[in-house]
Amino acid sequence: MVVQNPGTPRELERYLRPENMAGVGFDQVCGAAGAVRTGAQFNAAPQILGVSLNPQIVQPGDVFLGISGAKRHGAEFVDTAISNGARAIITDTAGLDFLPEELSIPVAVVADVRKAAAQVAQAVYGTDQRSPQLFAVTGTNGKTTTTFMIRAILEALGEETGLIGTIEMSARGQIIPSVLTTPESTQLHGVLARMAQQDVSSVAMEVSSHSLSYGRVDALNFAVAGYTNLTQDHLDLHGTMEDYFQTKAQLFTPEHSASAVVMVDDPYGARLAEHAQIPTQSLSLDENNELADWRVTDLAHSGLGHSFTLRNRDGRLLRTRTALPGMFNVANAALATVMVLASGAELDALQKALDAKDPLSVAVPGRMQVVAESPVAVVDFAHNSDALAKALDSIRPGANGRRIVVFGATGERDKTKRPDMGAVAARHADIVIVTDDDPHGEAPEPIREQLAAGAQGAIDTERAETQLFNIAPRAKAVEFAVSLAQANDAILVAGRGHEVSQDVAGIDVELDDRVELANALKLHGFVTNS
Structure with missing residues (x-):
């Protein structure tokens, strides 16, 4: 249904x-x-x-x-x-x-x-008496993809699953729109009770800093909590990165979780793993990180994605792959796999499920979603500096090809990240097209100007060859990007991902980056994946 x-x-x-x-x-x-x-x-x-x-x-x-x-x-x-x-x-x-x-x-x-x-x-x-096994994923970037991967692995193992997150809430094929990244506590306990009625055995859930700040995940006990990364975002709520970190760290206490898996490739992750108050396994993309319990090794390109091996310091290993582009998706895939193993899955059964079902290649709407391959054309939710840099680095143009990015910044949110986002775009792309995201009640022109100023600053001091454009509305910016593209280029439309409407002064304007990008590609004679 x-x-x-x-x-x-x-x-x-x-x-x-x-x-x-x-x-x-x-x-x-x-x-x-x-x-x-x-x-x-x-x-x-x-x-x-x-x-x-x-x-x-x-x-x-x-x-x-x-x-x-x-x-x-x-x-x-x-x-x-x-x-x-x-x-x-x-x-x-x-x-x-x-x-x-x-x-x-x-x-x-x-x-x-x-x-x-x-x-x-x-x-x-009655969620204290009957509830599915819960997996929590927190961090700035990667929560949605990691929860989709956890669900896919569990289904490959034969479990009945649920999902609670930004894109959807689902239980055994029943899908309803999400209210928030994490619903209010009253709704969350209600929907988990409903899932229990439907004999859902495990649920993967995104846990945002907002949900921790407002007590939305209180009175729940997660079997495994996972941490992806922490980069600047939501400082309009938290004020400082330290407060942002301390809010995330609440999840890794006995009050909320029984065990944890933590990516330790950023300073906050390393600190979290060291001080977590629950049994914690550390995970690193660095094969030389001898302090990590699990490391990613044998990394190799596999289509647009990668194959790799997960090795534990005790000698256990798992071989797998993901078709999703980017090293950050290797991190998401590795985290999802180790979290399922930490929940009690048998190593041999998990390896067989990874081999037979390829669950880590699950398509995630609006997350590194490939719309075309010549030129490479991708839509992603990247809406902060770190995510934008990683998304741009993950798309690989052909020989002598260029990276083209279309992006904006959300209105009435953390304004301090805007110039840095512009600078990041200029450093990682050859053509930067600044446009509108969701302005909300804020005037869109100054938002674009702040992004463009950051980009221009990086161009003046570091990347003189980068071209910069400021174009609105967003659909026009997407079409302009495609008009500049050649078959060996790579286009990233970033910031909105799966969203299908744009909030402009309180009015919802129909806009889907995936649709706009596909239409523009067809208009200019390129072949899309749909």
């Missing part, structure tokens, strides 16, 4: 929770969350069937969590929650001031509603 357009957020919510709930007494829910009943007393505690932080998506039988927001308090909207079927409300002391004197549902108070939300959801949905 594929749910493409489930309708309103309230209708979507039905897919994020189990079916035919028996219900849990409100007093039991309060006990799990440390909430204290207050106000009018009711003869019987209602049976709670679900949990919601948003009054607009409350389902009949829910406990509504009235949380303090950035501008309004959720308790102000208790009437909406009740009209949608809420049977009880849990809020904080500030929320009590917004409640009517006479309320038709019981009320409980807790000090911090957001912190209590996961415990409430766990109690209602």
Whole structure:
């Protein structure tokens, strides 16, 4: 079953929770969350069937969590929650001031509603008693691809799987659109309970720094947590790289995870592996890194991707390959493989699955997605400096060919990375075309100018031969890139990946980089892969 357009957020919510709930007494829910009943007393505690932080998506039988927001308090909207079927409300002391004197549902108070939300959801949905085995992947880049690879390996081993991430949530072939990279804790516990009902045995999940900061993965226990890398991103939330790192490090504690696999090829990964509070295996792309538990060796080109061997210091090894371009995809593939092994998979069974099914070559929408091969034309989600550099280095033009990049930067996000992204593009590409990404509410022209200024600075001091263009709208920029290309060139359209609409001043404009790139290639007489 594929749910493409489930309708309103309230209708979507039905897919994020189990079916035919028996219900849990409100007093039991309060006990799990440390909430204290207050106000009018009711003869019987209602049976709670679900949990919601948003009054607009409350389902009949829910406990509504009235949380303090950035501008309004959720308790102000208790009437909406009740009209949608809420049977009880849990809020904080500030929320009590917004409640009517006479309320038709019981009320409980807790000090911090957001912190209590996961415990409430766990109690209602029973995820402490029954949940699939969970794999968590965190890091700046590579989370989506690594989770897709984990799922593919597990399916090659014969397991029924689920996936929770940026592109999709899925369970045994049922796909629904993702709400966030990681849903709210209430939705996350609900969807995991639904997967358990469907006998899903393992779920691979992206865990963002936002989800850790906001407690969205609280009250879950991951069997294996994986770390990809840490580079500048999300400093609008974290302020400093140290805070960003410390937020990620929360995942590698007994509160969240039982074991870990950590890529140690950046300083943060090495530090994380050294200080992790749970059993941790280290992994490196450097075959000479004698400190790593696992190393990638015997690396060789295999089509657009690579074949390689994973070697443990104890002598164990696994031979495999990935068809996805770039050394970063070797890292993603290696991490996914070792994480599955760390979960208890048998080495011989895993090797047979890798050989028979080639799971590490799984196609990931908008992640190094090859649209054409002459010229090489690729769409990728790279939206920060490190990812952009690695994506550009991974596309290989033919003899005397050029690298052409089309990219922008998201509005209302970390502005400090924009000049550096421009400089990185100029250093790694021969033709740089700056355009719009998702401006959101920010004027697009200054964003492009900041990117272009960074690129021009690198051109003036390092790469005088690099050509720079500033072109909008984005579809025009993509077509312009193809108009410049020859068959031996390589084109990268970066930043948006799988996304199919562009947010311009709050208006969703239909735009799919893969479609635009394919159409432009056909317009100029090139053959595409579809």
